Every structure is written in C-alpha cells, then in structure tokens.
Amino acid sequence: MTSSVIVGEDEEDSFTKPLGRLSVFYYGVGHMLNDITASCWFTYLLLFLTQIGLSPRDAAIVMLSGQVADGFATIFIGELIDRFGHFKIWHAAGSLLVAISFSSVFGGCLPCSILHSTSLTIETLSYSTFAAIFNIGWAATQVSHMAMVNCITLNSTSRVALTSSRNAFSMVANLGLYAIALVVFGVSKADTKENTESQYRWIAYSCITVGCCFVIIFLMGTKEPRLRINLRESNRTRIPWAYWFKKILYYQVAVVYLLTRLVLNVSQAYLAFFVIDDLQMAQSAKALIPAIIYICSFVVSVMLQEIPWNGKRLKAYYCAGGIIWMFCGVSILLLPRSINSFMYAISVFIGIANALILVTAISMQSVLIGSELGGCAFVCGSLSFLDKMSCGLALYVLQSHQSATSPQVDVNIQHSFNFSVTRYGLGLVPAVCSFIGVAVTYFMELDSTILKRLCQPLLLE
Structure with a gap:
C-alpha cells in the first residue's frame, strides 16, 4: 500500500514539471485548421454572402445559425469528452468534418445548382445548414484541444x-489566410457571381490543405493525455455540472472569456468594412492592417511563453491588454478619414492587446479547473457556448442595423466621419467589453486557486 501511494505521488509530481519546447510546439499547431478557417469565417463570410446577392440580414442569419450550432455542440461534446475521454479521436473527427464542410460554405449553393433555382430563401437555408455542420465540427476540435491543456500537465x-503556443500559431494561421487571400484576389477578378464564388472556393481549398497538414503533425506528435488516468481516483471522478455553478470564480472567468471573444470576433468581422468604407483606404489596407495586427500578436504571444506565471500576473496582463483596447476603441471612434493613416499605428496596439487578453483569458480557465480534471471539458464547452451565442447575437444585431444605415455611408464628406455600424462594431463594442472585462478581472481571486505557483522558466531548454 505504501509503495503504491509513493508511485502515485511520483506520477503526480512528474506532471508538475515544466514541459519541453517540442511538446508545446506539437500541441500549439493542433488548432491551425480551426484557426485558419475561423479567420476566413469572421473576416470574409459576411462580405462573401453580400457580394453574391444576400441581404445583410440574411447574411447575419447564416452567421447566427453557425454560432448557435457551435454553441450547443460545445455543451454536448464537452459532456461526452468528460464521460469517455479520447481527446485525439474527437479532435480528428472534428477536423475531418471541418475540412469536408468548409468548402461547401464558400463553394456556392449546392441545392440551388441541383434544383436550378435562384431563390434567395433556398440560398439562405443552404448556407445556414452548411454553416451549422461546419461549426459542429469546429466545436469538437476546439473543446477537445482546449481541454487537453489541463490533462497534459498540472x-x-x-x-x-501551451495556451500561448496555441495563440502564437493562431496568429500564423491568420497571416496565412491573408497571404492566400492576397494571392487569390490578385490573380483573379470577381466581376460576376460565379467568379466571386470561385475566388472564395480556392481560398477555402487552400486553407483546408494548409490546416490539415498541421493537424497531421499534431496527431503524430502529441500523445493522448494520461494525466486523468494516472492521478488519484478522487481527481479522476467525473464532476457534476452543479459543482461549477457554485463557484464564484466560474462566473467571473465565464464573463471575462465571453467579453474577450466578443472583442476579438466582432472587431475582426468589421475591420475590413471599416478601413474600406469608413476610412476609404486603399484596397490593400484590408489585408495589410489585419496582417500588422496578427504579426504583433504573434510576437507578443511568443514573448509571453518566457514569463513565469501566477494569478497576479494573469490579472495584471489581462488588465493591461484591456486598457490598451479601450484606448484603441476610443481612437477608432474618433478617427477621421483625413488622417486614416493613423489606423496603421492603432493596429499595432490592437495586436498587442489581442494577444494579452486572449492568452490570459484562456489561461484563467486552466486556473479555474486546477487539478479537477473530471470537468475540464464541460468548463471549456460551457464557456465556449456563451462565447458563440453572444458573438452570433451581437453580429446579428449589428448587421441588421447595417442594412438601414449603409446607404448613408457614401454621402459623407472626405474630412469627416460618421458613427456607422462598422465604427461601433470595431470601436465602441470592444472598448465597452474591455472595460467590463478589466473590472471583473480586478476582483478575481486567482492566487488561492492555482495548484502550484511555480516561479520557474516557462519551458525546459
């Protein structure tokens, strides 16, 4: 009995040691397919659907259907993962579904071709269905990948x-998307609906090819986490949902994560519209400015890997990122077209803020879970549910008002600015969400919940 206890303690202690860089790398690339398709989704879906003839409201319905399907899928998938485990199987199955369905979203209306119909209702239903299928696969990959963090190491x-590495490769995926888009948009013209669909179909095929290559690297390089099995039985027991609902920290982390995703997704959805329609910058700006944002985010994410972390630092860095976003949001609200070049400088700070709030917000989930691994997938799934539903509803509300206000955009004089929906979406919404997120984070008590506060290098050499 004594020897078995000692062995159990040795096994648990082995999971408290820092991970090697190669292990972190293999894990980090596992979300590349999700990231590159999600970047295309939030950057180009609304633009693509309106370019092929859907109204802004119908385009918002397609977006909302995907977000709702994603939200509910995360809850059920999280529960199934907590019950049965097998993270890599869920990850592989979700990636396969993403790869198959994503090209159907941007590949034109398949039912319309079969029925030889040009009905906008059928188009909307078709895109909404494929959007839901895509997001279910996306959710399976996301929840399994996020939950793995807590079962790989204590x-x-x-x-x-691990979170920082994942975020760094998320920036790589975003940059890859814009590089692909620049090439496709440069070599082909979208003078007809068919040509527009062809452009985005090639972008989708390229994204899937690149993403699947990294999924294979992840599956080959990452072992199925054994931490859940090797820890003591008390830590392996499946934790009921009610346990988390009794923790104040759960609600605090949920609010912060929800607001962080609102900041990132809503700002990304309206960035291209803002620089072209509101600031009237060159067409290249809708690729260059996002590229600057993601380059800065990538650099900051890499730097964050070298910091020894504890609860106070998580709070401090999140608050710093939130404050930076507040200043960026106010700057965007007040930026006139006459000095639109300042958007390049603002994008640098947006990139820094995005990395700070995303890495720390996701890391707060790991602090909440600690060593209670029996509910790690539920926590990730439930928080992702709130994220998807809130982002879908926010974009639907903004896009619904876009149809009423967009005709007024072109009548403004060159040296003025109007408080358009895109300006609110890129400036006001992220600024308000950042303010609330900072306020909630300030009152969190993270230090007492961290399993072992290790002031040591983040990674082994």
Whole structure:
C-alpha cells in the first residue's frame, strides 16, 4: 500500500514539471485548421454572402445559425469528452468534418445548382445548414484541444505556455489566410457571381490543405493525455455540472472569456468594412492592417511563453491588454478619414492587446479547473457556448442595423466621419467589453486557486 501511494505521488509530481519546447510546439499547431478557417469565417463570410446577392440580414442569419450550432455542440461534446475521454479521436473527427464542410460554405449553393433555382430563401437555408455542420465540427476540435491543456500537465506555468503556443500559431494561421487571400484576389477578378464564388472556393481549398497538414503533425506528435488516468481516483471522478455553478470564480472567468471573444470576433468581422468604407483606404489596407495586427500578436504571444506565471500576473496582463483596447476603441471612434493613416499605428496596439487578453483569458480557465480534471471539458464547452451565442447575437444585431444605415455611408464628406455600424462594431463594442472585462478581472481571486505557483522558466531548454 505504501509503495503504491509513493508511485502515485511520483506520477503526480512528474506532471508538475515544466514541459519541453517540442511538446508545446506539437500541441500549439493542433488548432491551425480551426484557426485558419475561423479567420476566413469572421473576416470574409459576411462580405462573401453580400457580394453574391444576400441581404445583410440574411447574411447575419447564416452567421447566427453557425454560432448557435457551435454553441450547443460545445455543451454536448464537452459532456461526452468528460464521460469517455479520447481527446485525439474527437479532435480528428472534428477536423475531418471541418475540412469536408468548409468548402461547401464558400463553394456556392449546392441545392440551388441541383434544383436550378435562384431563390434567395433556398440560398439562405443552404448556407445556414452548411454553416451549422461546419461549426459542429469546429466545436469538437476546439473543446477537445482546449481541454487537453489541463490533462497534459498540472504545471500552471506550462499550461500558460501551451495556451500561448496555441495563440502564437493562431496568429500564423491568420497571416496565412491573408497571404492566400492576397494571392487569390490578385490573380483573379470577381466581376460576376460565379467568379466571386470561385475566388472564395480556392481560398477555402487552400486553407483546408494548409490546416490539415498541421493537424497531421499534431496527431503524430502529441500523445493522448494520461494525466486523468494516472492521478488519484478522487481527481479522476467525473464532476457534476452543479459543482461549477457554485463557484464564484466560474462566473467571473465565464464573463471575462465571453467579453474577450466578443472583442476579438466582432472587431475582426468589421475591420475590413471599416478601413474600406469608413476610412476609404486603399484596397490593400484590408489585408495589410489585419496582417500588422496578427504579426504583433504573434510576437507578443511568443514573448509571453518566457514569463513565469501566477494569478497576479494573469490579472495584471489581462488588465493591461484591456486598457490598451479601450484606448484603441476610443481612437477608432474618433478617427477621421483625413488622417486614416493613423489606423496603421492603432493596429499595432490592437495586436498587442489581442494577444494579452486572449492568452490570459484562456489561461484563467486552466486556473479555474486546477487539478479537477473530471470537468475540464464541460468548463471549456460551457464557456465556449456563451462565447458563440453572444458573438452570433451581437453580429446579428449589428448587421441588421447595417442594412438601414449603409446607404448613408457614401454621402459623407472626405474630412469627416460618421458613427456607422462598422465604427461601433470595431470601436465602441470592444472598448465597452474591455472595460467590463478589466473590472471583473480586478476582483478575481486567482492566487488561492492555482495548484502550484511555480516561479520557474516557462519551458525546459
């Protein structure tokens, strides 16, 4: 009995040691397919659907249907993962579904071709269905990948390293998308509906090819987490949902994560519209400015991997990112067209803020879970549900008002600005969400919940 206890303690201690860089790398690339398709989804879906003839409200319905399907899928998939485990199987199945369905979203209306119909209602239903299927696969990959962090290691600092690595490769995926888009938009013209669909179909095929290559690297390089099995039985027991609903920290982390995703997704959805319609910048700006944002985010994410983490630092860095976003939001609200070049400088700070709030917000989930691994997938799934539903509803409300206000955009004089929906979406919404997120984070008590606060290098050499 004594020897078995010692062995169990040795096994648990082995999971508190820092991870090697190669392990962190293999994990980090596992979300590339999700990231590159999600970047295309939030950047170009509304633009694509309106370019092929759907109204802004119908385009918003397609977006909302995907978000709702994603939200509910995360809850059920999280529960199934907590019951049965097998993270890599869920990840592989979700990736396969994403790869198959994503090209159907941007590949034109298949039922319209079969029925030889030009009905906008059929188009909307078709795109909404494929959007829902795509998002269900996306949810399976996301929840399994996020939950793995807590079952790979108990080292709180290494958990942040895994999250930071994932965020860094998310920036790589976003940059890859814009590089692909620049090439496709440069070599082909969208003078007809068919040509527009062809452009986005090639972008979708390219994104799937690149993303699947990294999924294969992840599946080959990452072992199925054994931490859940090797820990003591008390830590392996499946935790009921009610347990989390009794923790104040759960609600605090949920609010912060929800607001962080609102900041990132809503701002990304309206960035291209803002620089072209509101600021009337060159067409290249809708690729260059997002590229600057993601380059800065990538650099900051890499730097965050070298910091020893504890609860106070998580709070401090999140608050710093939120404050930066507040200043960026106010600057965007007040930026006139006559000095639109300042948007390049603002994009640098947006990139820094995005990395700070995203890495720390996701890491707060790991702090909440700690060593209670029996509910890690439920926590990730439930928080993702709130994220998807809130983002879908926010974009639907904004896009619904867009149809009423967009005709007024072109009548403004060159040296003025109007408080358009895109300006609110890119400036006001992120600024308000950041303010609330900082306020909630300030009152969190994270130090007492961290399993072991290790002041040591983030990664092993």
